Amino acid sequence: MTDNDQRRRDWMEGHLDWAAQELGVERVGTPVHTSRFHSVGCRALDASEDAWLRVVYDDPEWGDGDYLGNNVAANDIQGVPKPTVKRWSEWEDNGRRMRGEVSTFVADAAISTGMTLAAEPALSEQWITDLDQALQALSTHPVPDSGVDASSVNDGIRAFFGIDVDIASVRWTAAHCDLHWGNLTAPRLVILDWETWGRAPAGYDAASLLCATLTYPDSARRIRHALAKFLETPSGRIAVLAAAVRFLRFADGGELTDLALPVRRYALEIIDQL
Missing domain, CATH: 3.30.200.20 (Phosphorylase Kinase; domain 1)
Structure with missing residues (x-):
């Protein structure tokens, strides 16, 4: 220090x-x-x-x-x-x-001390169901005025992937905007840290959590399957690119560098589907 x-x-x-x-x-x-x-x-x-x-x-x-x-x-x-x-x-x-x-007070501890996992988490099916229901409920909340910056994401997609996407054209919803393993508790689900919540492309929270999980393939497959309704839509695919840009910017700054390659691979897979 x-x-x-x-x-x-x-x-x-x-x-x-x-x-x-x-x-x-x-x-x-x-x-x-x-x-x-x-x-x-x-x-x-x-x-x-x-x-x-x-x-x-x-x-x-x-x-x-x-x-x-x-x-x-x-x-x-x-x-x-x-x-x-x-x-x-x-x-x-x-x-x-x-x-x-x-x-x-939230008695249960966060699953991780950082954004990513340190080990495969033992999450019950009820926890997965509760997360799915929580993200559905959040997506129905009135959409705030501030949140993810569309212009910044468009610039990032162009810089990292060489394509132009009009992210503002897809559906936007209320979102936590910082959903990762350090902001989720277990064994009972509580979503922590709402300081940066706001508007985001529909599916952004699911995409962010999946990106944060990609170094643990078993957990990543489970999250991808459980949250498919958020990810496998036109806005969800764009949300994946928005989340990928955020993590790749972290990596460019020297943080979360182990995620750079799997996040890029996942984003390129999604680009093939656009």
Whole structure:
């Protein structure tokens, strides 16, 4: 850890202490930081009930739109197992916008500590069914104004695959937009981290999860079969290319490099079907 990382870590945990006082909860868990120390959270007691306390800061490089408010906005989504934000507060630190939230506690752990798998997960058929139903319910929610950037995806498809696709012409729905194994719990399914949810080509969440699974062929086949209704449609095939662009950009930046080849192969398979 660099000195700058340590300073950011200490700074975020200081704000976590402040948020606990402001929101009236008692910190009882070890702080958990996300990548690049963009947010921090821990288990807390809220009137003797387990809860989750989280602090995040506004960073223009992290995302477009008012993503700090997206966890609260996601409270309106019905039929999807997810945390509920109970209350929140905002403040500033030297001009930087900060946000603290108290949410319902999720007892089951995330399947992975990162976006991809570290081993084949033991997922029940009920878990697979619950995921299918959750994605169907989410797709019926009113479509938000912000989310996946169509122009950026079109540019990426052209750069990585040398073809032109009008991604804006396919059906778009509400989507989590960051569905991967670090945002899914088991043995009971809960979908975590709704900070970047918004609009996306129909099937984008299924495509993203499948791309994140391609280094584990058995699990990938299971996910592809279970979520075929989202993937094997005109918009679903375009959604696969959109998800592939995202993962290939990660690889270009030195992250998730082991996914680059299988994701490219999968995308080329889909291009042959267009």
